Amino acid sequence: MLRFTIKRLTSGIILLLAVATGTFFLAHLAISDPTAGLLGTTATPAQQEALAVKLGLDRPLLVQFWDWFTHAIVGDFGNSWRNFQPVTAQIALKLPVTLSVVTFATIITAIVGTAVGLISGLRPGSLIDRIVKASTVVLFALPGFWVSLVLVMWFAVQLKWFPAVGYVQPGQSMEGWLRSITLPAVALAVGAIVAVAEQLRNAIVTVNKQDYVRTLRSRGLPQHRIILHILRNASPAALTVLALMFVGLLSGAIVVETIFSLPGIGQLTNSSSQIGDIPVLLGITVISVVFVVIVNFALDVTLGWINPKARVR
Amino acid sequence: MKKATIAAVLTASALVLTACSGGTDSNTESNGSDASSPDLNIGNFLDITSWDPSLADIGFDGPYLSAVYDPLVALDADGNPIPALATDWEVSDDFLTVTMNLRTDAKFSDGEVFNADAAVASLEYLKAGARSGEAYLNVDSVSAVDEDTIEFDLTQRDDTLLYFMGLGRSYMVSPAAISAGSLATTPVGSGPYTLDAATSVPGAEYHFAKVADHWDAATYTFPNLAIFPIMDATARHNAMLSGQINVNFAEPANIPQAEQNGWTVTSKVSGWVGLQFTDQTGDKFEPLGDERVRQALNYAFDGAAILDSIGSGAGEVSNQVFPSGSLGYDESLNGLYPYDVDKAKALLAEAGYADGFALTMPMSPIFQTWQAVAEQSLAAIGITVTWDDMQMPDYQINAPTYPVFISFLAMDSNPVATVARQVTSTQWYNPTPAYAAFPDVLAAVDTVHTATGEEQIQATADLNKLLTEKAWWSVWYQSANTYFGADDITVTPVTGMMFPTLRYIQHD
Numbered sequence: 001m002l003r004f005t006i007k008r009l010t011s012g013i014i015l016l017l018a019v020a021t022g023t024f025f026l027a028h029l030a031i032s033d034p035t036a037g038l039l040g041t042t043a044t045p046a047q048q049e050a051l052a053v054k055l056g057l058d059r060p061l062l063v064q065f066w067d068w069f070t071h072a073i074v075g076d077f078g079n080s081w082r083n084f085q086p087v088t089a090q091i092a093l094k095l096p097v098t099l100s101v102v103t104f105a106t107i108i109t110a111i112v113g114t115a116v117g118l119i120s121g122l123r124p125g126s127l128i129d130r131i132v133k134a135s136t137v138v139l140f141a142l143p144g145f146w147v148s149l150v151l152v153m154w155f156a157v158q159l160k161w162f163p164a165v166g167y168v169q170p171g172q173s174m175e176g177w178l179r180s181i182t183l184p185a186v187a188l189a190v191g192a193i194v195a196v197a198e199q200l201r202n203a204i205v206t207v208n209k210q211d212y213v214r215t216l217r218s219r220g221l222p223q224h225r226i227i228l229h230i231l232r233n234a235s236p237a238a239l240t241v242l243a244l245m246f247v248g249l250l251s252g253a254i255v256v257e258t259i260f261s262l263p264g265i266g267q268l269t270n271s272s273s274q275i276g277d278i279p280v281l282l283g284i285t286v287i288s289v290v291f292v293v294i295v296n297f298a299l300d301v302t303l304g305w306i307n308p309k310a311r312v313r
Numbered sequence: 314m315k316k317a318t319i320a321a322v323l324t325a326s327a328l329v330l331t332a333c334s335g336g337t338d339s340n341t342e343s344n345g346s347d348a349s350s351p352d353l354n355i356g357n358f359l360d361i362t363s364w365d366p367s368l369a370d371i372g373f374d375g376p377y378l379s380a381v382y383d384p385l386v387a388l389d390a391d392g393n394p395i396p397a398l399a400t401d402w403e404v405s406d407d408f409l410t411v412t413m414n415l416r417t418d419a420k421f422s423d424g425e426v427f428n429a430d431a432a433v434a435s436l437e438y439l440k441a442g443a444r445s446g447e448a449y450l451n452v453d454s455v456s457a458v459d460e461d462t463i464e465f466d467l468t469q470r471d472d473t474l475l476y477f478m479g480l481g482r483s484y485m486v487s488p489a490a491i492s493a494g495s496l497a498t499t500p501v502g503s504g505p506y507t508l509d510a511a512t513s514v515p516g517a518e519y520h521f522a523k524v525a526d527h528w529d530a531a532t533y534t535f536p537n538l539a540i541f542p543i544m545d546a547t548a549r550h551n552a553m554l555s556g557q558i559n560v561n562f563a564e565p566a567n568i569p570q571a572e573q574n575g576w577t578v579t580s581k582v583s584g585w586v587g588l589q590f591t592d593q594t595g596d597k598f599e600p601l602g603d604e605r606v607r608q609a610l611n612y613a614f615d616g617a618a619i620l621d622s623i624g625s626g627a628g629e630v631s632n633q634v635f636p637s638g639s640l641g642y643d644e645s646l647n648g649l650y651p652y653d654v655d656k657a658k659a660l661l662a663e664a665g666y667a668d669g670f671a672l673t674m675p676m677s678p679i680f681q682t683w684q685a686v687a688e689q690s691l692a693a694i695g696i697t698v699t700w701d702d703m704q705m706p707d708y709q710i711n712a713p714t715y716p717v718f719i720s721f722l723a724m725d726s727n728p729v730a731t732v733a734r735q736v737t738s739t740q741w742y743n744p745t746p747a748y749a750a751f752p753d754v755l756a757a758v759d760t761v762h763t764a765t766g767e768e769q770i771q772a773t774a775d776l777n778k779l780l781t782e783k784a785w786w787s788v789w790y791q792s793a794n795t796y797f798g799a800d801d802i803t804v805t806p807v808t809g810m811m812f813p814t815l816r817y818i819q820h821d
Contacts, residue, residue: 030704031704031706031707033706033707033710034706036706036709036710036741037705037706037709039368039443039444040362040370040443040444042443042444042446042447043443043444043446044443044446047443047446051443083363083497083498084497085498093515094516149547149551152548152551152555153551156551156555157551157554157555160555160556163555163557164548164551164552164554164555164557165541165543165548165549165551165552165557166514166517166518166541166552166557167514167517167518168514169514172512258544258545258548259545259547259548260548261517261541261542261543261544261545261548261552262517263514263515263516263517267516268516270544271360271516274705274706275706276704276706
C-alpha cells in the first residue's frame, strides 16, 4: 500500500508541475501587455511603464517564471496585478464560497444518488426502477443553467424561500449561509445525482446476481447486512463517478456562480481573465490542480483499501 | 474677473434636485433619513474597479464612489457642473485660472476635516492618478488661497475641466488615507455613507451605513444602502423580482414586465455603436481617405434594423456622435444617410472602388454581437472583411492600429467634452486625431475652443454638421441604458455615467 501511495503522489506532483509551467507560459504569451487593461485606457505610457517595472514585467520571461515558481512551491503566489493584494488571500476569500456549494452538492449527490441507486438496483425492472431510468435520461440532459433558472424562478422569486442571488458568510449567519448555497448546490447536484444513481444501480444489479450474495441469503443473513455487503462491492463505480463529479462540479460552478451571483472562484477567474490578472489566474489554476490531484489520490487510496486488487494498477 | 460659471444658477439647480429628495418634507428625520423611505438596494452591472478614486473607472463605479466620497463638483442631469463640496467658482478672463470656494462643514470618516489643504492634496493625488489624471491634463497646479478657497492654474483654456470633475473625477479623499496608501481597500471620504466592511462580501455585496450628520443629508434619504454587483442580466432581474434589490441596471427586454409590476422605468442614450475610423486622411488605408468611401460606409448600414434586432430597440437611430437631445445634436442630420446599398455602391464606384476592396478588422468577444451584420452589410457593397480575433485587453491596444473597427463608445452630455473625446484629444480609440489635416474641420474646432456661451454651443452644432457630412464615423445608432426602480424609487439617467451617482437615485 505504501508503494502504491508514493506512486500515486509522485504522478500527482508531476501533473501539478507540468500544468503550472504550461499555464505560466501560455498566460504570458496570450496577454501581450497587461498594463493597459490594468490601468485603463487613460493611463499615459509613462504610467504603464512604471507599472510594468513595479510588476517585474521588464525582466526576461524565464527570470519571471523562476521567481514565480520558487515562491509558488511554498504557497506564495505573489500579489494580484489589479489591487496588489496577496493572491492567496483573494483565493482564500473566494474558495470557501465555491467549496461550500460544491461540497454541499456532492453531499446531496452522495445521499440521494445512493438512495435512488440502491432502491432501483435491488428491484431491477420494477416500477420505481423504470421511473428512475426514464427520468435519468431527461435529468442528465438538462443544462445546468436551465435548472438553475427554474429553481430561482420557483423557490426564490415565487415562494421567496431562498435568496435569488448573493452569498452569506457562515460567520454572519449559519442559516443565511445554508439558504444562500442551497439552490446553487441543488442546481449542480441534479445532473450528478442521476449519474451516481445510474452507476450504482447497474453495479448493484451485477453484484446482486453473484454467487456469494446467494450464499449469504441462503445462510439467512438479515437483509440489511446483505445490502451492506452488496454496497461495499458495488461502490467502487459509484465512488469513481462521485469523485469525477466533484472535480467536474468545480468547473460547473462557474455557470452557477454567475446565475446566483456568488463571489466564488468562478467569478474570480472570469474577472481576472478579463483584465489579464495573470498571478490570480495562475494561483487559481494551481489550486484547482491540487484539488484534482487530492481528490484522485483520495479516490485511488479508498478504492485500493476497498479492493486490494486495484492497488496492482 | 469674468464669471464664466456662476454659482447662483447652479445652486438653484442643486436645490431643485434636493427638493425632489424630500429635504423639506416633514417626514425627514434629523439625520436626513426619510421615515417613509425604503432601504436602497442597487443591482449594478460591474463590481467596483477600485475604492481609490484615482484608480476607479467612472462607468459603473458611480453608485459605489458617490456613497463614500463627496465630489468637489457634481453634474446636473443635463451634464452641467453644479456645486458639491465646492460652493461656487469663477473662471478668469483669460480662462487660465479657476478659483473655487469650498464648504467648511464636511468631515472625512476618519475624523479629519475637509479644507483647502485637504482639497489640494486630493487634487494633486487625482492629477497623478492613472485613471483620474485624464480630467486634469491642462491643470498646471492647484494651490490653497486660504482655508476655504483653492485655485487651479491651467496651462491652456479647458472647458471640459468642470464637466470631467463632475463626472466622477473630483472625489475628495482624506489626506491621511493618501499617505497611508490604503484607499484601494479602505475608502476614507466625506460621503453620505460609510462602507461596512464587516457585513460586505467583496465581489458580491457591499453594505453601507448612513452618516448621521452629513452636510447634504437631504439629498441622500435612504436609511440603508447596499450595492450588489451582478453581471448576469437574468440574475439581476430575478433579484429584482424576488425583492432583493429595488434598483436595477436593466435589460430593455424586461420593460413590459417592469411596467406590469408598477416599477419606474427610465432610460437615456449612453453610447454610440458603429464603425470608428482612425484614418480619415487615408495615410494608413487609402480608400478611407476618400470622403465618398466613408459616406458609402454610412449608407451601407441599416441602423434602425440593427438597433431593433441587436439593441432590443433601446436607443435612437442616429448617425451623429452628439447624444440625442443634447446641446450640439442636430435632428435634421439623421436623414443624411438613409440605408441605401445602391447609393453606397455608386459612391464606391465614383471613388474608384467599383469592385469594393478587402479590409482587415479586429474582433473581440464583446463585439461579436455585431460581427455578422458588419460582415454582411460590408459584403453587400463589395467589401470583404478578414477578422483578427483577440481578447478585450488586447482589443483596446490593437484595434486603433486598424483603419476601421467596430466600436461602442460612451457619449458625453457636455458638447465641448464630446468634441474633445470624439474628435480632438488622443484616446485609445483615436490615437492620432486627424482633424488638423482638414482646414475646415480645424477652423470649426478652433471656433468651438474660442467661443463662449450660446456661440460656443452653436459652434459645436456646426462642427457636428461638418463632421457628419464628412462621414467622420459610421454611426449605426445611439444605445440607451435602462434602469428599473421599485417602491417609488426613480433613477434619473445622466449621459456620460453608465450608472448614475446616488444623487440621481431618489425616493419619490
